[in-house]
Amino acid sequence: MENLLKDILKTCYPYTGQGKVANYIPQLAKADVTEFGISVMTEDGVIHNAGDSDKKFTMQSIVKPMILLMALLDQGEECVRRLVGVEATGKPFDAFNYSDQALKSEHINPMINTGSIALCTLIKGETYLEKFNRLLELTRKMADNPSLEIDRDVYLSEKETGNKNRALAYMLKAYGMLHDDVEEVLDCYFRACSISVTSVDLAKIGFTLANRGKNLQTGEQMFPEKYARDINAVLMTCGMYDGSGEFALNVGVPAKSGVGGGIMAIVPHRMGIGMYSPALDGKGNSVAGIKALEMLSEHLDLSIF
Amino acid sequence: MENLLKDILKTCYPYTGQGKVANYIPQLAKADVTEFGISVMTEDGVIHNAGDSDKKFTMQSIVKPMILLMALLDQGEECVRRLVGVEATGKPFDAFNYSDQALKSEHINPMINTGSIALCTLIKGETYLEKFNRLLELTRKMADNPSLEIDRDVYLSEKETGNKNRALAYMLKAYGMLHDDVEEVLDCYFRACSISVTSVDLAKIGFTLANRGKNLQTGEQMFPEKYARDINAVLMTCGMYDGSGEFALNVGVPAKSGVGGGIMAIVPHRMGIGMYSPALDGKGNSVAGIKALEMLSEHLDLSIF
Amino acid sequence: MENLLKDILKTCYPYTGQGKVANYIPQLAKADVTEFGISVMTEDGVIHNAGDSDKKFTMQSIVKPMILLMALLDQGEECVRRLVGVEATGKPFDAFNYSDQALKSEHINPMINTGSIALCTLIKGETYLEKFNRLLELTRKMADNPSLEIDRDVYLSEKETGNKNRALAYMLKAYGMLHDDVEEVLDCYFRACSISVTSVDLAKIGFTLANRGKNLQTGEQMFPEKYARDINAVLMTCGMYDGSGEFALNVGVPAKSGVGGGIMAIVPHRMGIGMYSPALDGKGNSVAGIKALEMLSEHLDLSIF
């Protein structure tokens, strides 16, 4: 496996120079495009690495499935589904038409910012810092890495420049879908996006979802099987932004990308995969990361279709 | 003229019960739908009234042309046009599409909230309170009424519940079209919307625009003729929300409505008209106010077409 | 007046090279961009010309107000308004959403293709050729030019390549807003767009609308005043495509442009104006034609605002 991963990295290396690092947050623009790492956790519990698997980057949107899971655990499926829909065709923008129709839960999706911000309000906790800490704990547990922390610089950068997210949050508030203080909710969301991980962490978190919530070592069911299936299904249809359909064809497994350059892929029953390469395509997905996943899928017949 | 106005009020009175008062702000929901007033200022400088022409209501969107005028006076046409467009077909909502195109000035219009909020930033003043006070002064001068003040309850109500406007303002900020503190800008905007007027005040302000900025008594040119023409043209195409086309056919003069129930109509060279009746149609325009303007236009051949 | 027109043509001549001739129909792409003509009919009945006022070009969208007038004359205002709306903000495209909302009359406008095609069905006549001939007769009468004919090459070119209009017509049919054979309806529409005129013809037609339907020489009321006002009002808000707002500010009179390079402008009570210069801006309006109208409006204070 290590040799396969090394081969893939070598073959896909030219793609690391083909995209652009995210620049909407000054901190992300500093990423080094030459870094390229891959980690795979297989059903025997072994982690296989190649390249820069020890480099840290922020989760960004990869934390969205974690927020969804935390909301499911804290409030149950019915409550979550009253707040957000699961269709890829939602049209959040229509809701902004000044003369018009109301924003409804069916228009928002847990994998777009609007939905993920809304879900932060469902996490239990006296304060939004406590809510975030509970989310961080869950993430640490799934990554089996108690040292996970936020990248303070990225967090502050997000907080300072996140006006589009402020617009989305106030829109939610205007339509009665967010009741708390917008800045507090967003603070939790910005912290969540700023959790700093390596490809190894993503491989482990992905494996927990692949294994339907069951810890391989201890056998502990960390969360209900149904929630793992729900999350994997949502990732399949909307995990890779506007490239989700393409990814379903070419790789064929649930995955979530983040503008920090990471991708977490889930091969049900078989593998968790973490990728890192910060140069993104026009849709916000890591170019080299996707190429590497395509090769890996082809070699190991990973597609679930 | 008084008799004509009384006849029109009588004939249109049944329409006062056909719409609904605005309920997006608790304070507006308290309006008395039985109130119905009309004022007309004619080219001889006389004000003709009928009905509840002494009832106060808040300007709401009727202040938008005042904000546009203030911005034009303070920064000139070129600067204003760099920030806002003038087409009715702009699609501000598209700009909210999370994965997509940027918000551009051509998408926003001085008669929609987004554009009007943006224009507040162009008014001169050390603070946003000072900016507002200069706008209030201009409004008082055009209404020839130094006692105009804001309705404090409405202002506080707007400020408390105006989350949709907060969303729009943060969206402007996200796209680099608003640089100051959002709450300060909105405070100016909310105050502006809360200026309390009577139909008499609207008739006088409207007359100033009809007379292309020239004060009838003093002969003073209060603002350049071109600005009056610009504002009247914008009102013609977008002054009555999604009912602007219909209004152009049925009344045929520039006008601006507000969800407070007021309508200000401008008959170039001839008249300024103020209307008040708080029950609104689905587009946000006073039902009885529009009906009364239709009758008045027909009787006096007011259409400019 | 002739001198003023000549000056304007001279000053605006450089703009004739700044746009592009329409290329969606092969025949239109052959237009000579150096041609530039202007004609003005004043209230004394005199026609003032400058430049290529004898050059022929096809009406294209300038025939839309004629189709609207013919429909009004044949079926009355109520019937017309059941079929088409008058708001500039209609969203015809939404109606194509496959899973979706129905197309409604309020979504279409007599100045967009969809609306104008629909209105052809309201014209009286046993066949669509007869309907077209009645429209041609009305146009000839308003232009006081019995020799008006269609440009056969342009007509055939439109018919051959007009698949977008076919799509719009079948969409109307799918939603029950067009009952006849699509190709027959479109044949009438394509012929109408292909009526060949000069700037003199447009000035005369425009004058009839400016004079509210009254023939200056004979005093005959060719059509009800109200219809002239309706058409002028619709042209004010939607006559210049997505440039209607800009035109309202800079010229300030109702007008209609066509991709053939013509513009017909209406100065209520005062003038009819015809323009011809085939190079178009990105919105489909004649670049030099608009510039010339801006200058003319400024010199003669034509704005109705």
Added chain:
Amino acid sequence: MENLLKDILKTCYPYTGQGKVANYIPQLAKADVTEFGISVMTEDGVIHNAGDSDKKFTMQSIVKPMILLMALLDQGEECVRRLVGVEATGKPFDAFNYSDQALKSEHINPMINTGSIALCTLIKGETYLEKFNRLLELTRKMADNPSLEIDRDVYLSEKETGNKNRALAYMLKAYGMLHDDVEEVLDCYFRACSISVTSVDLAKIGFTLANRGKNLQTGEQMFPEKYARDINAVLMTCGMYDGSGEFALNVGVPAKSGVGGGIMAIVPHRMGIGMYSPALDGKGNSVAGIKALEMLSEHLDLSIF
């Protein structure tokens, strides 16, 4: 298995009365809502049936994956992908905006009408009847049922009333994505939608896709594995209209529904499933069919996530 299927049918029977039969084609409106059938083909090659598994209904949109497969077989993946995209978020309606952006392949999807009509042009054949006949042959082969034929009444009904599809086809033509005669292309498409099948046929076709193109009995690879995976992936993200996300969570396998009341579901490596119950929900999917699939998935742990 038969007992399980009978239990499921019994439990879900009340749902057969909750939707509405399709009424956009007169012929479909005649369907009998009390009919409810289910067929499952398992990896041992056995077909298990319950209820009205011998009732015939037309494939409608369930033929879309067949058209995609035929196009892939005849022209290869690259050619197909130049014509259609695979994202669920495509916005075909925007392309109808009259002033606007061009229609591009990325806006259309093989599972929406526009894309499926376009793909008909890629099927090999001298005439469109020949193209259709090749498609029918492939369908017969996959269903292992040489007697499959079109339902002539439904076909004629579609042809007569299919104006929305005509609009879509002319739109494709206007943007250079369809070159042949629109009526001929549509004739092929309407015939395809009218192929008459039973739930048994759908189970067998579905099994071929589940088995990645390999015939269970003969071992023949009917089409490349990659095409089966491609189709299953596209069905996963867009097979159930605007209910695809919900279906991914609740059932968790690729599937395609048709407004004729059928659903074909594919459980990779394990099963092909056919359902029939003609009452549809607001999204166009069989209400009882979805309920039955949810129960079946839960009992047999069919979700691929």
